[in-house]
Amino acid sequence: MQKLPRSFYDRDTIVVARELLGKWLVHHCDGIERIGRIVETEAYLGPHDRAAHSARGMTPRNQAMFGPPGHAYVYFIYGMYYCMNVVTERAGHASAVLLRALQPLKNLEGRTQGPGLLCRAMRIDRRLNHHDLLSDDFYIAAPDHGEEMVIVKRPRVGVDYAGHWAKRHLRFYLKGNPFVSRP
DNA sequence: TGCACGATGAAC
DNA sequence: TTCATCGTGCAC
Numbered sequence: 231m232q233k234l235p236r237s238f239y240d241r242d243t244i245v246v247a248r249e250l251l252g253k254w255l256v257h258h259c260d261g262i263e264r265i266g267r268i269v270e271t272e273a274y275l276g277p278h279d280r281a282a283h284s285a286r287g288m289t290p291r292n293q294a295m296f297g298p299p300g301h302a303y304v305y306f307i308y309g310m311y312y313c314m315n316v317v318t319e320r321a322g323h324a325s326a327v328l329l330r331a332l333q334p335l336k337n338l339e340g341r342t343q344g345p346g347l348l349c350r351a352m353r354i355d356r357r358l359n360h361h362d363l364l365s366d367d368f369y370i371a372a373p374d375h376g377e378e379m380v381i382v383k384r385p386r387v388g389v390d391y392a393g394h395w396a397k398r399h400l401r402f403y404l405k406g407n408p409f410v411s412r413p
Numbered sequence: 414t415g416c417a418c419g420a421t422g423a424a425c
Numbered sequence: 426t427t428c429a430t431c432g433t434g435c436a437c
Contacts, residue, residue: 309430
């Protein structure tokens with residue numbers, strides 16, 4: 231497999247969200263390598279996107295979104311779950327892609343359907359916020375042999391407060407994949 | 414310093 | 426539809 235270069239992330243967020251499907255998320259932790267295939271993503275386009283955390287300006291929590299592409303934005307939600315994003319586009323643009331579901335490939339225990347369960351299974355927590363995804367212990371890679379994929383577009387989950395932005399089809403997943411959180 | 418609520422998940 | 430559970434952001 232080939233680690234994705236910085237230039238992969240420094241592109242239009244919708245393009246990145248679609249192309250992350252089928253890629254492998256790799257995390258080396260406590261001597262164990264965990265790998266999951268990304269099967270569901272959501273694009274958060276920037277401060278103009280009312281559903282994005284960056285829509286209300288930079289705060290200590292969402293600072294990573296305003297940073298350079300190819301880094302992780304990990305936040306704590308509902309008092310019990312973590313969610314992981316991949317920062318996209320140039321620094322200051324404040325856009326990111328939320329990873330919503332994985333197909334277990336290696337050393338993953340428990341379910342991986344949904345952003346909270348994904349982080350639990352991959353052992354992703356606040357320590358990985360701001361982490362560079364071109365590092366050797368936490369990164370995303372393209373498999374040597376890609377599979378044929380059909381991509382489904384749907385509205386994002388849990389953003390009904392965002393007015394017309396809630397209706398846009400910015401959620402992407404692999405058609406027919408049993409590990410998608412909400413087919 | 415207080416408090417309402419959330420890019421969730423599970424139970425009912 | 427309700428609840429668990431707590432950090433964050435903003436009001437006061």
